[in-house]
Amino acid sequence: MWLVCSLRCGGTLFRTLFAEVDVDSGGQYQGHRVVQPGYLCLNCGAPAIDLGAVPDAMQEEEEEESAVTSMDVLCPICETLVSVFPGEECPNCGAALELV
Numbered sequence: 001m002w003l004v005c006s007l008r009c010g011g012t013l014f015r016t017l018f019a020e021v022d023v024d025s026g027g028q029y030q031g032h033r034v035v036q037p038g039y040l041c042l043n044c045g046a047p048a049i050d051l052g053a054v055p056d057a058m059q060e061e062e063e064e065e066s067a068v069t070s071m072d073v074l075c076p077i078c079e080t081l082v083s084v085f086p087g088e089e090c091p092n093c094g095a096a097l098e099l100v
Ligand SMILES: [Zn+2]
Pocket: 005, 006, 007, 008, 009, 010, 011, 041, 042, 043, 044, 045, 046
């Protein structure tokens, strides 16, 4: 987790919002549950953003994009081995290719 103030005021202290803390009968901390993610900059009161979650989200998107890879297929029309992405036509003769 890497919290930053959304106004970039330089504040380094943040308060968790919407977290429910469980305690036992003696008031001992038992655990907590984040009802809704949210943090507040204690310096200026602006909402804070968790930058630590951003790289993860970006990496997931990259992995999805790289899942689409070009394939080597033998064109049935011009009988040329071509490298195409799914949905593309033969770059040599323009014939529609069916990728299996
Ligand atoms: Zn701030």
